[in-house]
Amino acid sequence: MSKSILITGGAGFIGSHVVQLFVEKYPSYKIVNLDALTYAGNLENLKAVENASNYYFEKVDIQDALELEKVFEKHAITDVIHLAAESHVDRSISDPLAFVKTNVFGTVNLLNAAKKAWEGELDQHLFYHVSTDEVYGSLHDGGYFVETTPYDPQSPYSASKAASDHFVRAYANTYKMKTVVSNCSNNYGPNHFPEKLIPLCINNIKNMKPLPVYGKGENVRDWLFVKDHARAIDTVFHQGKSGETYNIGGFNEWKNIDIVRLLCKKMDEKLGREEGTSEKLITFVKDRAGHDLRYAIDSSKIKNELGWEPSLQFDEGIDITIDWYLANEEWLDHVTSGAYQDYYQQHYH
Numbered sequence: 001m002s003k004s005i006l007i008t009g010g011a012g013f014i015g016s017h018v019v020q021l022f023v024e025k026y027p028s029y030k031i032v033n034l035d036a037l038t039y040a041g042n043l044e045n046l047k048a049v050e051n052a053s054n055y056y057f058e059k060v061d062i063q064d065a066l067e068l069e070k071v072f073e074k075h076a077i078t079d080v081i082h083l084a085a086e087s088h089v090d091r092s093i094s095d096p097l098a099f100v101k102t103n104v105f106g107t108v109n110l111l112n113a114a115k116k117a118w119e120g121e122l123d124q125h126l127f128y129h130v131s132t133d134e135v136y137g138s139l140h141d142g143g144y145f146v147e148t149t150p151y152d153p154q155s156p157y158s159a160s161k162a163a164s165d166h167f168v169r170a171y172a173n174t175y176k177m178k179t180v181v182s183n184c185s186n187n188y189g190p191n192h193f194p195e196k197l198i199p200l201c202i203n204n205i206k207n208m209k210p211l212p213v214y215g216k217g218e219n220v221r222d223w224l225f226v227k228d229h230a231r232a233i234d235t236v237f238h239q240g241k242s243g244e245t246y247n248i249g250g251f252n253e254w255k256n257i258d259i260v261r262l263l264c265k266k267m268d269e270k271l272g273r274e275e276g277t278s279e280k281l282i283t284f285v286k287d288r289a290g291h292d293l294r295y296a297i298d299s300s301k302i303k304n305e306l307g308w309e310p311s312l313q314f315d316e317g318i319d320i321t322i323d324w325y326l327a328n329e330e331w332l333d334h335v336t337s338g339a340y341q342d343y344y345q346q347h348y349h
């Protein structure tokens, strides 16, 4: 049977790379990108595939159950890759309910739409839920998150993602729906909305604006290039075992302050600035409430069982990322105009 895959959140950061990979690599699949186009969704991210004959776009909010049903019917959806979410921890601190609405209620709506469309043949269709390592909580004494690490979410964002993961597994257990979940570490790369650490710093360094480092900058994250995550999603979608969870990570831990210094150094070189110019922009600001200290993923399972591992070294990935932002001024201008300025003022001033 030919596949008609519904990819939710395809106009966002990671989703746009997943959509592009699937549209280009699998011309026989029909790829339906469903996205509400919130502040984080941007169809400019999909220019490379917007005219492809196997690509379709539906502007739908996953909170709208009726519209979801219509999309399943209209496109005879065979499988789902679910990425649509509210994704920024800081926004979840100021507006937790928005995260419950999209990440929890929206995910259950989508599960219901899939269940209804696939009734009687639930074992023949895959519901793939894309999640985060943040559901495992915060590491304080070394060690890594593995697939069996108990959930211990600490922010409204991670709590909402944890709830959605639990619902997906509950549908697998209760209704025998074929599901798979993957939990990935922090991504970076092109199309990343400049409210997150790396693109925010690149944008601010470019514009000689302060670089807000929360607390002492000692928090640690494990960074993975977004196209490697998209490749992992392709691997899990095609080879993952039903009911399983796969952790995806870069084995690439960095303290925030070290990343910010690296970006300063590289951008001074690329912009022909005197060494040390951009570092002067580093500004230590009030710490994030309940700030998780360290995330670190053990991705041995996906490596050993499915043969996936990151393809890019961080140094290479960061160069590609900075070069992309410097070459795509128009993209940056578009996403940082209007509502972004209000968010920035509210959050940082």
Ligand code: NAD
Pocket: 008, 009, 010, 011, 012, 013, 014, 015, 034, 035, 036, 037, 038, 039, 040, 041, 042, 060, 061, 062, 063, 082, 083, 084, 085, 086, 087, 088, 102, 106, 130, 131, 132, 133, 161, 183, 184, 185, 186, 187, 188, 193
């Ligand atoms: P993003 O914020 O860049 O994009 C989210 C997309 O979802 C946007 O296009 C937005 O318009 C859409 N969306 C939001 N609410 C919606 C709704 N109610 N209905 C339909 N569409 C809606 O997020 P991202 O960073 O690309 O993350 C994608 C997924 O991957 C999320 O589920 C996130 O939890 C997960 N994840 C992200 C990271 C990361 O580092 N960014 C790491 C691990 C997992």
Ligand code: TYD
Pocket: 088, 089, 090, 186, 195, 196, 197, 198, 200, 212, 213, 214, 215, 217, 219, 220, 221, 256, 288
């Ligand atoms: P972020 O990119 O928001 O991802 P997450 O919180 O999901 O890991 O933040 C990455 C790290 O950078 C996190 O420890 C918070 C920190 N941070 C800052 O120090 N300053 C900032 O302006 C932002 C957005 C994040």
